[in-house]
Amino acid sequence: MDIILKTKDLTKKYDNRVVVDNLNLEIQKGEIFGLLGPNGAGKSTTMNMICDIVKPTLGSVEFLGRDFKKNRKELVKKLGYIPQDLAIHGNLKAWENVELFTSLYGIRGEELKNAINESLEYVGLSERKDDYAKSFSGGMKRRLNIACAIGHHPELLIFDEPTVGIDPQSRNFILNRIKESNRKGATIIYTSHYMEEVEAICTRIAIMDNGRIIACGTSEELKKLVTNDVDKISLEEVFLTLTGKKLRDY
Numbered sequence: 001m002d003i004i005l006k007t008k009d010l011t012k013k014y015d016n017r018v019v020v021d022n023l024n025l026e027i028q029k030g031e032i033f034g035l036l037g038p039n040g041a042g043k044s045t046t047m048n049m050i051c052d053i054v055k056p057t058l059g060s061v062e063f064l065g066r067d068f069k070k071n072r073k074e075l076v077k078k079l080g081y082i083p084q085d086l087a088i089h090g091n092l093k094a095w096e097n098v099e100l101f102t103s104l105y106g107i108r109g110e111e112l113k114n115a116i117n118e119s120l121e122y123v124g125l126s127e128r129k130d131d132y133a134k135s136f137s138g139g140m141k142r143r144l145n146i147a148c149a150i151g152h153h154p155e156l157l158i159f160d161e162p163t164v165g166i167d168p169q170s171r172n173f174i175l176n177r178i179k180e181s182n183r184k185g186a187t188i189i190y191t192s193h194y195m196e197e198v199e200a201i202c203t204r205i206a207i208m209d210n211g212r213i214i215a216c217g218t219s220e221e222l223k224k225l226v227t228n229d230v231d232k233i234s235l236e237e238v239f240l241t242l243t244g245k246k247l248r249d250y
């Protein structure tokens with residue numbers, strides 16, 4: 001089994017409040033790994049620590065067999081991070097946004113031009129490439145946010161709740177693109193509080209609550225923790241049984 005990313009005792013405290021508690025995750029090369037948990041579980045903080053955007057209180061991250069922090073300059077080129085908060089600039093055109101982010105990875109000239117076109121094509125925005133991002137719908141902005149993170153062809157793509165607050169069409173489009181990237185060889189980490197999304201695309205799922213991983217496995221393995229009758233139970237019910245809480249309020 002090839003491990004692409006490992007967190008070792010990853011912990012974050014804010015004012016003595018533990019929001020991520022001693023996380024030891026192992027992400028296998030080629031999988032779509034889902035991190036499922038309610039709002040406030042610590043998913044974004046975990047992703048931000050993995051990408052070295054938030055400093056861990058304790059612990060470390062190993063990516064491609066090396067300490068991420070110590071080898072950041074090199075390893076960051078192999079990582080694509082799609083943050084929950086949009087990183088795009090409204091006063092730049094779609095292609096200029098992709099250019100800005102892709103060039104940060106040292107890509108220039110013809111290669112940059114191709115990367116911009118490919119990335120916009122990938123998210124279905126080629127025809128809107130000359131439009132300002134501020135004129136885009138919520139779903140289009142989310143898709144542009146993704147285009148900005150993939151131009152450098154990362155080996156690991158991290159999506160932090162990429163479908164929050166968007167229309168079903170954009171949502172399905174994004175989920176299909178994620179599966180397509182995975183088919184082409186990228187490893188994916190996908191965080192969500194939507195059980196049905198995680199169940200639809202992820203090969204392995206970790207259930208997170210209060211900063212801790214409560215259970216981890218395939219959807220079937222998680223269901224077996226609760227019952228032998230796996231066809232009759234949803235992940236939502238597994239979550240409720242294991243935590244005594246609903247995954248989200250309806």
Ligand code: ADP
Binds near residue numbers: 019038039041044045
């Ligand atoms: P999730 O992504 O699962 O919704 P987060 O990682 O965003 O969860 O948040 C986990 C907890 O950490 C929440 O209680 C949140 O309020 C807290 N938190 C996140 N960022 C900060 C911060 N910069 N300062 C203080 N508390 C924070």
